[in-house]
Amino acid sequence: MSGPPRAHAGLDRLVHRPRAAPDVPAVLAVAVLVGLGLLNLQSLGDRSILYHQVAVDLAGVALFCWLRRLRADGLRWLGWSCYLVSVVLLLAVVAVGESVNGARRWLALDSLTVQPSELAKLGMLLVLAQVLATERGWRRRLGAALVVSVIPIGLVVNEPDLSTAAVLCGVTVAMLVIGRIPLRVLGGFVLVAALAAPLGEHLLRPYQADRLHAFLSGSTSANGPGWAILQMHIALAWGGLTGHGAGHLHALVSEYLPDRETDLAFASLVEQHGMIAGVVAVLAAAVLIWRVVLSARHARTRTAGLTAGGFAALVGIEVVVSVAGNLGLIPTAGVPFPLLSYGGTAAAVHIATLGLVLGLRAEGEKHRLWHRQMPQLPRLLGPAALLVTGCLMAMTGFAWNLQADHGPQLRRAGLTQMMRCVRIPAPRGEITDRHGAPLAIDVRQEQVDAVPALVRSAQVRTLAALTARSRTAVVRQLHRAHGLTVVVATLPPATAARVRAAHLAGVFLAPTTRRVYPEGALLGPVLGWTGVATPADVKRWPDLPSGAIVGRTGLEETYDPILRGRDGRQCVYVDPAGRPVAMGPSTPPVPGSRLRLTLDLGLQRELTRQLASALRGEPGQPRGDLGGAVVMNPKNGQVYAMASLPSYDDNVFGPPVHQRALATLSKQQGNPVLEHVTQVVAPPGSTFKLVVASADLKHPAIQPEEVIPTGGSWTLGDHTFHNWMVLPPQNLVQALAWSNDVYFYQLAWAMGPQPIITTARQLGVGAATGIDLPGESSGFLGTPSSVAKAGGTWYPGSTVVLGIGQGYLDVTPLQDALWTAGVTTGALVTPHLGLSYRSGSGFTRLPMPGAHPLSFADKLGLVRAGMRAAATSGTASILAALPVAAGGKTGSAQDPAAPSGGTDSWFTAAAPLHRPDIVATGFVRGGGEGVTTSGRVVLPAMEYFFAHRAAILRTGR
Incomplete structure (x- = not known):
């Protein structure tokens, strides 16, 4: 390049004091970034770092003013001075640098802390500009550039400060590109570097490797390195469009954001002051980059052009990497946002370098007035600036979408992590x-x-x-x-x-x-x-x-x-x-x-009182050890009363638990913790004859009108089955009224087990009733095949005794009441205790299954006739005391589980029989005769019901 004519030598000596006004857009961009950075620090509330940053920015402005006066001829001594000083300081860091989190990156000079790697950016940039601006061949320029770069990069890697080292590598590559090193050669270097990159993972410290793996896996666990990614996204979402700055929650959210003053200052700014502030910061950075690129195009020398181009590349790389890291698009790189992030050395160096670049531009513009011949300008600066601008705009759009699409979810995550809640x-x-x-x-x-x-x-x-x-x-x-x-x-x-x-x-x-x-x-x-x-x-x-x-x-x-x-x-x-x-x-x-x-408290008290009296027994009568009784509506399954004795007081379970009362309860006989109506099973005795009679009406084996001889016993083979008393020949209705065992022995033998079992199942025997109580027993209804499968034997006598409710048969009192309801109404219901619950200002009925009609309902008239005859002249004649026509059935069953292997007492009844309002069933284990013991439980309860019928059936609203 030829020098300027001698006629203008005097003017050339004056260009080191340019009179041109500074680049207003560039200065405003710097002012905006510095102002936003100070605003972020002020919002974070730490006055000391705010004042420190103000002082550093002012120092940078002073250097800006001084370096703006420097002409291109002074770049050599400035560049080599900065380079050598930075290398010496980097060496000093290795020896005496301050160690933080296992890294040595800072030098403490009394109260002043310096980060030499930031000065190395300027020094390396200026020296590379001089090396690449020479007229030597590209091989020599490339070799010299690599030597100049490898020294500071190697020292920075040793600290380790891989983020700064990566920026220095990026600046080196950018300088080689704009310095016109052949692209094919640079492409080879890039390819080799890409292939070798995985091998460099062993250089990473554990925390750096964790960050990389968290990014690659997409983890945002609060217990791992991905936590920082989550905090960045929460901060970006929290700020919204304009931020809220002053709220105590914003201050608290910022505390969860790591490195909010430095590496994640962009996310912090958006959190505190909204997406608008973030967009302004990105636009200011883009303006700064473009103005510096323009300065490169107006340079007087190739060195000056490469200096400006290199500074544009440095700022572009830092801004793109910082914003991408703040958005979680790349691993958290630890690269601060130029001038926005807190950092003394970095801020001063960037402001000062801008002064240098703008001064070189002013010099170049004056030189252009007198010289048409200009140096060969750096290449690809325009496309590179467009690429950087496009990346920044794309990342701004990503941040906007993050707020729009995931903002509510991220804000909830932020609230969740900030709150600890106690349950009320x-x-x-x-x-x-x-x-x-x-x-x-x-x-x-x-x-x-x-x-x-x-x-x-x-x-x-x-x-x-x-x-x-x-x-x-x-x-x-x-x-x-x-x-x-x-x-x-x-x-x-x-x-x-x-x-x-x-x-x-x-x-x-x-x-x-x-x-x-x-x-x-x-x-x-x-x-x-x-x-x-x-x-x-x-x-x-x-x-x-x-x-x-x-x-x-x-x-x-x-x-x-x-x-x-x-x-x-x-x-x-x-x-x-x-x-x-x-x-x-x-x-x-x-x-x-x-x-x-559905319970009525008065009826419940009466039923329980009568059951307690029955369990105490009369002098000379058997005393049972437990019992259960139930009164229910056979048409809808509502249970009006359900007594179970012995019982327990719920209050002993607390909290607090009454330990002594609980210990006494555990020793009490009669299983007080069981609900005896639904959880205790026993042979039903003669009350099961209602089921057997129904089976005969459905599958006639002996015509119900036929009178057959009975007497006091009946013999099958070599075994004789006895009646409870000698009875005359009877038909089905009479046999039910007098509970004629011999009649039902013969009936069961004539039918065989299957019709009885089939009918029993249809009447709910052998299955849970579905009542809304937990732990209900399904009882047991054996069949020849199930008994054989269990290793037993179904003898001929098993069929005979099934006719009187003995043998392979155990039921709960509620199942007994259920088949009583079935034969008296022709339908099977689901018993239930829940009636309704408060919903708003009223009550909502609980949904319950409706009644299920029996397929043989039209054939059950004679069973009801037998129950009625039992109540008027037969074994259940105590029911004659009721004010309505009732029907019933007594039962006495041999039960090995009863005290001393005694007889269980059963009694079941329905009234009024033509259209029953209630079915009542009582059971006392070991209580003896059905009518004598259980009958004394059922009758008073039924009397109480009909005495208070209107009040009981009237449900409060």
């Missing part, structure tokens, strides 16, 4: 009888909870006074707290209201309840009890929180989803270390719904 248990819904009489209630108190970290010392005395405790005791309790909250006291609602009205910081109230069963043992096994959820409960209801109180047995378990309600919660905002910083949102608990049962 919901009061359990009441259980009442059909008229609203309470059977299970919650006695409520208020628990005074405190977050020790948020309780002000000045308020401790007030808290102590309101809770009637000493100040010393409250202070000790707060200091000894191990969790997020501590229980200060439990108070009655009226006293707790004064604590609530005081609005003490860090103090909140949570309702606490105790389940109480006013009727005690009257309905113990039916209602059940509550307790802490077991693993089986959690499997049944996966959304149960830890420590939740649920129904464990009885109706408490069946209707737990209705009764449990929805827990509330009190949340506390915490910093990343888990320290509480402020009270969070509170969600009050939603009480459970009130459950209304």
